[in-house]
Amino acid sequence: MLAELRGLNEECGVFGIWGSPDAASITYYGLHALQHRGQEGAGIVTTDGNALHTVRGEGLVNEVFTPGKLDPLKGHAAIGHVRYATAGGSGPENVQPLLFRSTTGSLAIAHNGNLVNANHLKQHLERQGSIFQTTSDTEVLAHLIKKSGYSSFEKRAKNALSLLKGAYAFLLLTEDEMMVALDPHGLRPLSLGKLGDAYVVASETCAFDIIGAEVIRSVEPGEFLVINDKGIRVERFSAPAKRAICTMEYVYFSRPDSDIDGINIHSARKRLGVELAKEVLIDADVVTGVPDSSISAAIGYSEASGIPYELGLIKNRYVGRTFIQPSQELRERGVKMKLSPVRQVVAGKRVVMVDDSIVRGTTSRRIVTMLREAGAKEVHVVISSPPIKNPCFYGIDTSTHEELIASNFNVEEIRDQIGADSLTFLSVEGMVRAIGRSDEGPEAGHCLACFTGNYPTEIYPDTLLPHEKEMTL
Secondary structure (H helix, E strand, O other): OHHHHOOOOEEEEEEEEEOOHHHHHHHHHHHHHHHOOOEEEEEEEOOOOOOOEEEEOOOOHHHHHOOOOOOOOOEEEEEEEEEEEOOOOHHHHHHHHEEEEOOOEEEOOOOEEEEEOOHHHHHHHHHOOOOOOOOHHHHHHHHHHOOOOOOHHHHHHHHHOOOEEEEEEEEEOOOOOOOEEOOOOOOOOEEEEEEEOOOEOOOOOOHHHOOOOOEEEEOOOEEEEEOOOOEEEEEEOOOOOOOOEOOOOHHOOOOOEEOOOEEHHHHHHHHHHHHHHHOOOOOOEEEOOOOOOOOEEEEEHHHOOOOOHOOOOEEOOOOHHHHOOHHHHHHHHHHHHHHEEOOHHHHOOOOEEEOOOOOOOOOHHHHHHHHOOOOEEEEEEEEEEOOOOOOOOOOOOOHHHHOOOHHOOOHHHHHHHOOOEEEEEHHHHHHHHHOOOOOOOOOEEOOOOOOOOOOOOOHHHHHOHHHHHHHHH
């Protein structure tokens, strides 16, 4: 749905390349492909073998990297980052990759995810004399590496990573190596590819397509990859835990042309629509999806139900960044700027409106109202995921129960609030079945915490807001 209006946003996306004379420009294009994962800041750090060079700034990728801005980024390797601020907060100092310089060498870090024990570790490090320059939990890793007593950088990095809890896909860049790490549960997606003789790493495989790279495989949970001029070396900093990739990557976050663990996102979303049609068959005239992430599910619902699919809602792609901001006031004001109903499609019709999720309910209510104002006789809302009842602490900006409508109201009450004639959510079982990761039980390979409340990691008390502690722990 419209993440920038509704407030369900991923934290960021990462991209890295080693072994190309065009490392900076390739990273620029890779970040463009990942722009949907973060619109508040972007940055690139390169290495030429002697020093690290960086350009970072607030805004979209093409706003940060205006003509000439790539010129200082010399080198054969680079890591890049697009950011959406959640727990870490906004501000130019938090734009990644974070760069740390010292007499023993420099280090750049790009991070996708959220550390649930960041505050706990920060307090421990500050007692030992560490001074933090940002509010980002990513900086914790740099301090842990510096404090580690191991002799080699590689051992210090592995030791530091083993102390982290939560969701993280890390890219680390020094003058002569790029290192890649994924948390033991594999909560965030991360893929490895090849572009000629160069190795590439990205949050989503769509970034490989834009640069012409070949997908090799997904990075495994607990893996630690070391990439340098000698090639790639596969190590581990942790044994893999029970796999728990964020299910919302399949439902909403990832681009339809990306694959996660060999499963195409568009195909998975079509199957979500098919499962919806199996669970609820509505007597209606037309099916429409809320652009962009719900279109695939709407097509699947249409094919399975036999109700024609039509483009009943149009997204305006030329609204400025004023409306891509994380505030409720702008979300509400921006709905009509971002979406328009196609009157000739919905007027006098019984409409099935397919959407991927309902978070706060505000945007759903406004879209239902728009369809009715355009002449829709009935509006039936079907959601291709279960009700989101629980906060996410792994990098999605839903951190309290009070902001989640499904945490406070039942389905009938939500239906009444959004003004729909009917409201149906997909079951957890139907969602897992549609995604098709595994047949080994209802939660095989998935993090379903926002739906079920079963968190794959310990949630530290200082991660929660005071009034959330009693509800969650």
